[in-house]
Amino acid sequence: MDKVLGQKRAGAHLYPPIDPFDQRMLDVGDGHKIYVEQCGRRDGIPVVVLHGGPGGGCSPAMRRYFDPEIYRVILFDQRGCGRSRPHASVEANTTWHLVADIELIRETLGIDRWIVFGGSWGATLALIYAQAHNDRAAALALRGVFLMTQPELDWFYGGGAARFWPDLWEKFAGLIPKDEHGDLIAAYHRRLFSGDLPTEIRYARAWAGWENALAAMGSDGVTGESAGEYARAFARLENHYFQNAGFLTEDQQILNRLDRLADIPGVIVQGRYDMICPPESAHRLAQGWPKSRLMMIGRAGHALSEPGISAELVRTMDVMADKRELLGL
Template sequence: MDRTAGQKSIISHLYPPIEPFDQRMLDVGDGHTIYVEQCGNPQGMPVVVLHGGPGGGCSPAMRRYFDPRHYRVILFDQRGCGRSRPHASVEANTTWHLVADIELIRETLGISRWIVFGGSWGATLALIYAQTHPERAAFLVLRGVFLMTQAELDWFYGGGAGRFFPDLWERFVAPIPENERDDMIAAYHRRLFSGDTGEEVRHARLWAGWENALASIEFRGGESPGEYARAFARLENHYFTNRGFLDHDGQIMANICRLAEVPGRVVQGRFDMICPPVAAYRLTESWEAGELAMIPLAGHALSEAGITAELRRITDDLRGRARMLGL
């Protein structure tokens, strides 16, 4: 499938473009202000969208997975990325800061409970948020599950995925001396936080390029803009260096009982090379209220046609369940 045909297929599953009815910069403390927007129906079912990365930022396309007549869609850029400021900052920037930010957004907007929609790192954050505040999460819609475990980091940054893409892996490891390649996260950390902006941008583009190249089974996308890549790479590397700021490896699965009363659906690409399907499978095997939809010919990206279609199907199905979900 060529890129144009693929994009047309994806667009056919989305609602038409919409503009926000509310945009604001929210002071969350610690010197950070985050960008927040609302779209759709101000009286509709509230849903908060958690973007990936960490450091990816939200995009206008994320508004289009929800019927604007029925949903009140809240999107925001997490600390340090997108339109949030300070840009690319890792100070006071942890998983627990983000969980607190989500709660502050909810309280500021006067929302009691909401649907939580997130993919990749956004799925990680959605799970941690829901385990921390299960009474606030009415339903989880997750895509491309990442459980923030050492095994997942070892797969993607330790050469596992590189066995399938040796040419792209070689490009990723090439700037790193051989004696540092046993820990690529640490090697890139030294360069992404060197204090030399030029060096940081060069390595940020390589870091982002490795992930972008493996995101979809249909496309192998090009180089990211320097400013975006630097924020994305620095934040992602910061979180991975600190193992997501979790108390122990496997924490999400260890706390799965906290989701006993929180229903959800997981959409997973069968050929996801960034977040292998075993994580989504194990999650839904242990989470009685969670259901898994495995998409046969799809990778990791939100923009995969099969993933887009299934997410749209889920959000459409939830439209008539406001009373049951307590929304």
């Protein structure tokens, strides 16, 4: 009930629901086709929305953070998840494939430069994309920063968050024999890619359940069980990326390349009590990125649906719309 009420309070800050004016399946090669949609104003300020996970998929609620009379909103399901096909596939599915997909979407839609909006893994991907194509990113709007570093993975899968949620951690880690607890990502990987569908779904639900339970402050660790098909795609893709350190060449790659963001303005919206992506990463990012502004939201966790986070993201996008000329849009 608290989670439902929290979502309703968050919805009070959003623009009304809208339907897409364009939906398509885009062939990105390697046997993958990704779902892409556009909504809002056809000739509006372009903004691309990068969902979390990896493997989370986009949702109708994500359209509502932007004034539909001003913004041209582009959402897509990343490889292997949501409506993209093949479902739950990790073949030819790396960070660099996703960066190339974003560029293909931009070129296909005839967009020169756009705002990049992303949360959690979507923030990671937004930063990596902007560092690779800083001439195409007019501004970044980030939420729940994750920098794809080993200390962050150790926090969530190595026992850090478990100190606050020992009962939930016991459910997550307890499915794995104790002699494999030294690397739970690898232990879950073996089971998520076992080739036995019931086994994969069982461990996928446990993987997704651990994360979902800690996402929002209002849930207090209580969350429903994810649908098997969704959980399997989410867990397999997320685990695949984490098992491979995000396919980055160095552990601190994003922070080590902040000079590539020197001319790009950005806003970072971070929950003060984010248990999945602790605020330290957002703080470090802001310290090394002079054109960024960090907004620390009190009484908020990780989820996009946190009322304070939703309110600040809508305000951020309204302010960016007012500054479209300064952003070259």
